[in-house]
Amino acid sequence: MQNEEQARKQLESILNGKEYQVYYEDNRSILERLWDNFLMWLEENLNWSAPIGTSNGIPGFILIGMIVIVVIVLFFILLKKRMEKRTFELSQPLQRENELNWSFHKHLQEAEKQENEGNYSLATRHLFLAFLLYFHEREWVVAKIWKTNWEYYEELKKENNEVAKLFQKLALLFDQATYGEKDVKKEQYLLFRDEVVSWIKES
Structure with missing residues (x-):
């Protein structure tokens, strides 16, 4: 009896020893543990099931990457x-008084001239100004040097929401x-030209 008790204590001592406990320790790196915790959270909250063994090497890191x-x-x-x-809200398309004095027809002609010379940035500018002054002549907006594209957009929204969206789209290219x-x-x-x-x- 005493031998049995002694054998049991000796067996417990051996099982509690470091050699046997090493199998129960968590030997994963901190990233692997965090990744597994993240996957468990996803699984619990989103009903998502992770691929098997994602923390056991490269696939998990590829997924997180x-x-x-x-x-x-x-x-x-x-x-x-x-x-x-932000650029759209702050930009002022009319920078000089003479640009306001031109008709939209004159800006269209200048845009065509610049297009023929291959200067598409300047042609874009004149085409946009023609578009803006066309709305001014129709009295949908009041063109002023100090006004921003955002203010013109707000005025156009009151007249025609579809046109306001087109104006905003074209203003982004003009601003760039x-x-x-x-x-x-x-x-x-x-x-840009074909749309305008x-x-x-x-109309």
Whole structure:
């Protein structure tokens, strides 16, 4: 009996020893543990089941890398949109008094001249001003040197929401060409020109 008790104590002592307990320890790195906790959270909250063995090597790190890349790309897309909106709100298309004195027909002629010379950025500028002054002549907006594209957009929304959206879209290219010092490519200009000219002819 005493031998049995002694044998049991000796067996417990051996089982509690470091050699046997090492199998029960968590030997994963901190990243693996965090990743497993993240996957468990996803599984619990989104009814999503992780691929088997994702923390056991490279596949888990590839997945987390892809998630990080997607988040970074989304961040930059949102940042770009915000910067475009800010530029749109602050830009003043009419910079000199003589630009306001020209008719929209004269700006269209100048745009065509610049297009023929291959200067698409300047052609874009004159085409946009023709578009703006066309609305001024129709009395949908009141063109002033101090006004911003945002103010013109707000005025156009009161008259025609569809036209206001087109104006906003075209103003972004105008802003990039004028303030962003971006060269407008021929293809971009031709799309821009076709939209403006067809809209003016239709109305």
